[in-house]
Amino acid sequence: MLNMERSKELFTMAREIIPGGVNSPVRAFKAVGMDPLFIKKAKGSRVCDVDDNSFIDYVCSWGPLIMGHAHPQVVAAICRAAELGTSYGAPCKGEVELAQMICEAIPSIEKVRMVSSGTEATMSAIRLARAYTGRNAIIKFAGCYHGHADSFLIKAGSGLLTAGVPNSPGVPAALAQQTRVANYNDIDSVARIFDQSSDVAAVIVEPVAGNMGLVLPEPGFLKALREITEQYGALLIFDEVISGFRFCYGGYQNITGITPDLTTLGKIIGGGLPVGAYGGKQEIMDLIAPEGNVYQAGTLSGNPLAMAAGIASLKLLQTDNFYHELEATAANLTNGLKKILADHHLKYSLNHIGSVFCLFFTSEQVADYISVLSCDTVKYADFFRSLLKEGIYFPPSQFELCFVSSAHQTEDIQNTLLAVDKVLDKIS
Numbered sequence: 001m002l003n004m005e006r007s008k009e010l011f012t013m014a015r016e017i018i019p020g021g022v023n024s025p026v027r028a029f030k031a032v033g034m035d036p037l038f039i040k041k042a043k044g045s046r047v048c049d050v051d052d053n054s055f056i057d058y059v060c061s062w063g064p065l066i067m068g069h070a071h072p073q074v075v076a077a078i079c080r081a082a083e084l085g086t087s088y089g090a091p092c093k094g095e096v097e098l099a100q101m102i103c104e105a106i107p108s109i110e111k112v113r114m115v116s117s118g119t120e121a122t123m124s125a126i127r128l129a130r131a132y133t134g135r136n137a138i139i140k141f142a143g144c145y146h147g148h149a150d151s152f153l154i155k156a157g158s159g160l161l162t163a164g165v166p167n168s169p170g171v172p173a174a175l176a177q178q179t180r181v182a183n184y185n186d187i188d189s190v191a192r193i194f195d196q197s198s199d200v201a202a203v204i205v206e207p208v209a210g211n212m213g214l215v216l217p218e219p220g221f222l223k224a225l226r227e228i229t230e231q232y233g234a235l236l237i238f239d240e241v242i243s244g245f246r247f248c249y250g251g252y253q254n255i256t257g258i259t260p261d262l263t264t265l266g267k268i269i270g271g272g273l274p275v276g277a278y279g280g281k282q283e284i285m286d287l288i289a290p291e292g293n294v295y296q297a298g299t300l301s302g303n304p305l306a307m308a309a310g311i312a313s314l315k316l317l318q319t320d321n322f323y324h325e326l327e328a329t330a331a332n333l334t335n336g337l338k339k340i341l342a343d344h345h346l347k348y349s350l351n352h353i354g355s356v357f358c359l360f361f362t363s364e365q366v367a368d369y370i371s372v373l374s375c376d377t378v379k380y381a382d383f384f385r386s387l388l389k390e391g392i393y394f395p396p397s398q399f400e401l402c403f404v405s406s407a408h409q410t411e412d413i414q415n416t417l418l419a420v421d422k423v424l425d426k427i428s
Ligand SMILES: *Cc1c(COP(=O)(O)O)cnc(C)c1O
Pocket: 116, 117, 118, 119, 120, 122, 145, 146, 147, 148, 206, 210, 211, 239, 240, 241, 242, 266, 267, 276
């Protein structure tokens, strides 16, 4: 049994003064039927809680930590920056440096604006798209998550899908009507919306859907989105907050060769500090204040510590073979998982790309929101709790990704596979 004494104490105190005891919903572990662990420290592939339990971590802060926790070079860069002041509210060199790195890595980004979260990036990107096109509606996909701005909390993934409440109260109906929902990997569902409306400003999509578990784009889907948005004069926004710098040094768009009008980034580009960014064609980006009149600002935007962490991270990602080695580690794990499933005669779906994967407790091929909903979330919760007891920390929801980092060692992978084998024996 896990000793959770101190975590429980903290959670009891937290619930008195923080809604649900957490500052982001999925962290509360509600979907897996237990109280959350309070983390004391983390290093490399491991997190350690306040009761001194240590876990191999596959959440990795939900995506940013592609090099694992507390990478020495990232930590050193943050410390050096902090010595020079934590925030200026005035331009600093790091902002120019990180912007240059992003524009060089992702050719569709001619100009970029730094913000402090992925939510800010996507929220600002659709404001910009609306201003540029003079139209009001946006198209998003069921099960995709683009942060918590009002326009996106319609059939949303991540915590909303986990809670079973995909539309948030508090979003004015008049605004919600401006969000049209299409089905991922179903271009006809997009065409139907364009057929009925000439008011679509933009289509926003996760080019690899990572907030309803993992759903890969089917061949031709993203290209068809590019074509149809061009045909109707709407913008195509790739939300690469997860996929940016996850699969190559650049966006997933670099791999597909598809050029969106706007791209949103976050997570990895902040090296574990609060960062987001949005960028794209110069002609569109120049509408943003103070160049243009589309307002968007931030007290901590381009924060020097965050810029330093981002720059240090991206430099490390430029190391020869970084992605190759990371993906080899992840493949060891996913191949091992497939073998275990086969040995146990279990027909669960495993979706995998690069260094991310999701084990779905369903026998269906998972390719969209509908198939995601066929998962046995009770069984997943059982699987999660059992793994935790073995020292393996998977996401506390069926609908989130497992992230492998470059800090995960062969031994971590072997220990994980042994634990999964033991656990599946018991629960299935
Ligand atoms: C995490 C995420 C966001 C929101 O980013 P925050 O930094 O949590 O606001 C937006 N889009 C996608 C695809 C994400 O995964």
